[in-house]
Amino acid sequence: MSGEGAGWTPIAAEAERATKVLHPESLKLPRPTRRRIMTVANQKGGVGKTTSTVNLAAALALHGLKTLVIDLDPQGNASTALAVEHRSGTPSVYEVLIGEISLADAAAVSNQSENLYCVPATIDLAGAEIELVSMVARESRLKEALNSEALDQLGVDYVFIDCPPSLGLLTVNALVAAKEVLIPIQCEYYALEGLGQLLRNIELVKAHLNPALDVSTILLTMYDGRTKLADQVTSEVRGHFGDTCLSTVIPRSVKVSEAPGYGQTVLSYDPGSRGAMSYLDAAREIATRGAEEGTA
Numbered sequence: 001m002s003g004e005g006a007g008w009t010p011i012a013a014e015a016e017r018a019t020k021v022l023h024p025e026s027l028k029l030p031r032p033t034r035r036r037i038m039t040v041a042n043q044k045g046g047v048g049k050t051t052s053t054v055n056l057a058a059a060l061a062l063h064g065l066k067t068l069v070i071d072l073d074p075q076g077n078a079s080t081a082l083a084v085e086h087r088s089g090t091p092s093v094y095e096v097l098i099g100e101i102s103l104a105d106a107a108a109v110s111n112q113s114e115n116l117y118c119v120p121a122t123i124d125l126a127g128a129e130i131e132l133v134s135m136v137a138r139e140s141r142l143k144e145a146l147n148s149e150a151l152d153q154l155g156v157d158y159v160f161i162d163c164p165p166s167l168g169l170l171t172v173n174a175l176v177a178a179k180e181v182l183i184p185i186q187c188e189y190y191a192l193e194g195l196g197q198l199l200r201n202i203e204l205v206k207a208h209l210n211p212a213l214d215v216s217t218i219l220l221t222m223y224d225g226r227t228k229l230a231d232q233v234t235s236e237v238r239g240h241f242g243d244t245c246l247s248t249v250i251p252r253s254v255k256v257s258e259a260p261g262y263g264q265t266v267l268s269y270d271p272g273s274r275g276a277m278s279y280l281d282a283a284r285e286i287a288t289r290g291a292e293e294g295t296a
């Protein structure tokens with residue numbers, strides 16, 4: 001089935017998509033030549049940071065790449081979506097940041113894939129922004145925790161850090177710990193507002209704390225094909241960011257928003273949906289770029 005011919009129906013197309021999502025052997029994703037650490041940041045709330053983090057991570061994990069999600073948002077949304085325990089008292093990213101436990105002690109395997117780990121965030125993280133202020137090397141505590149030995153121990157190919165909607169010390173820690181930034185941009189009118197501030201902050205971190213940092217990926221989310229506005233935002237973002245912007249755009253889809261309520265990613269909740277397929281396509285683009293750029 002390829003979307004044409006006499007036997008083609010919408011159901012057949014959905015079945016074809018589900019097969020691609022659920023049968024990874026039909027679609028291998030390349031392993032990066034070097035481990036990739038990506039911070040998913042945008043201080044604007046509700047643009048799809050967490051949704052993109054968990055679904056991209058799940059897509060890579062389902063296709064054989066060991067992936068770690070660090071939930072760096074006290075809201076704990078990524079932990080919820082990956083069905084990882086995050087009640088207060090659970091070993092979490094908070095204890096890792098204050099140096100009480102190691103990364104491996106806090107990492108839990110998600111039920112979504114044996115290749116998918118998550119370091120959860122509990123409500124304890126809410127105080128960290130203030131507690132960190134008086135700590136030694138307050139901007140690089142996450143970087144220290146994500147040292148090569150700790151990541152080798154888990155054997156991960158990809159690390160995604162899900163940031164809170166602010167530019168505070170937690171986000172700065174994420175920007176210092178990563179080499180790449182992935183910015184999700186929602187296809188709506190105010191999408192570009194505040195982006196300048198984010199980019200200036202990234203430049204500051206780059207200048208003073210992490211020279212290797214690079215905005216490697218822009219992902220357009222919640223695209224609604226019925227509106228002219230979505231196309232205007234899409235072309236404006238592409239005009240500004242060029243190839244940094246993935247060609248895959250994530251559509252607005254009820255399935256995507258329903259999945260976390262069931263402790264699932266959209267890839268397992270409804271593998272035949274357009275949302276699942278688009279996150280798989282975006283993950284493939286990211287993986288392919290990583291394999292090409294890995295030698296640089």
Ligand SMILES: Nc1ncnc2c1ncn2[C@@H]1O[C@H](COP(=O)(O)OP(=O)(O)OP(=O)(O)O)[C@@H](O)[C@H]1O
Nearest residue numbers: 045046047048049050051165222251252253256257
């Ligand atoms: N493609 C999509 N289609 C429909 N709903 C979506 C889509 N992506 C995200 N959503 C919904 O939009 C809301 C915000 O998404 P999400 O939590 O991923 O954003 P966020 O940037 O992480 O938010 P915050 O800034 O609060 O951390 C959620 O309710 C989510 O389910």
Ligand SMILES: [Mg+2]
Nearest residue numbers: 049050073077
């Ligand atoms: Mg979030």
